[in-house]
Amino acid sequence: MSEQTGLRARKRERTRDAIGDAAVSLFLERGFDNVSVNEIAAAAEISKPTLFRYFPTKEDLVLHRFADHQGEAARVVRDRESGVGPVTALHRHFRAGLDRYDPVTGLNDHPAVVAFHRMVFSTPSLAGRLTQYQLEDEAALADALGEGVQARLRAAQVLAIQRVLARTNWQRIADGRTALDVHPEAVADAEEAFGRLR
CATH class of the missing domain: 1.10.357 (Tetracycline Repressor; domain 2)
Structure with missing residues (x-):
């Protein structure tokens, strides 16, 4: 793996963790069913399509x-x-x-x-x-x-x-x-x- 590829993979993993952490924080605060995917995307400062590239379902944001x-x-x-x-x-x-x-x-x-x-x-x-x-x-x-x-x-x-x-x-x-x-x-x-x- 090249250094550039490794850097991209680490950045992708950090982004994934940040999205997941933002989602879990909202879910724990307000309940899973009371938080929309749009709210999670806004909290993570990404678009909804970007969120779904990292997590195919809302449940995957937790699991x-x-x-x-x-x-x-x-x-x-x-x-x-x-x-x-x-x-x-x-x-x-x-x-x-x-x-x-x-x-x-x-x-x-x-x-x-x-x-x-x-x-x-x-x-x-x-x-x-x-x-x-x-x-x-x-x-x-x-x-x-x-x-x-x-x-x-x-x-x-x-x-x-x-x-x-x-x-x-x-x-x-x-x-x-x-x-x-x-x-x-x-x-x-x-x-x-x-x-x-x-």
């Missing part, structure tokens, strides 16, 4: 924050050390996320993260779009696990476990507990869930 995790389970399986089973690798990865208080595990008590998750879980169009992301992840994980119905079933089970664990962790925090306080339960729940899967 782009999950983009770093797209295909993550499949990558964990493909990149695991020799001799480590797929479920063990996925369990270790999820556990490491808990220990980092990664928002994707639901174990993060920063007020903006808690509000962000509340918005996603309580807005039907966002929850629906998130399900689409999860189905894409499931297909990628199934491919990494092998062929046939067994790989698809295992992929669905793993991602369902991660989704339920993350939602449970978030709910405990949304109910007023701290991430530090919830951590031991979150780890124990993950141990039990992944243990049953093995």
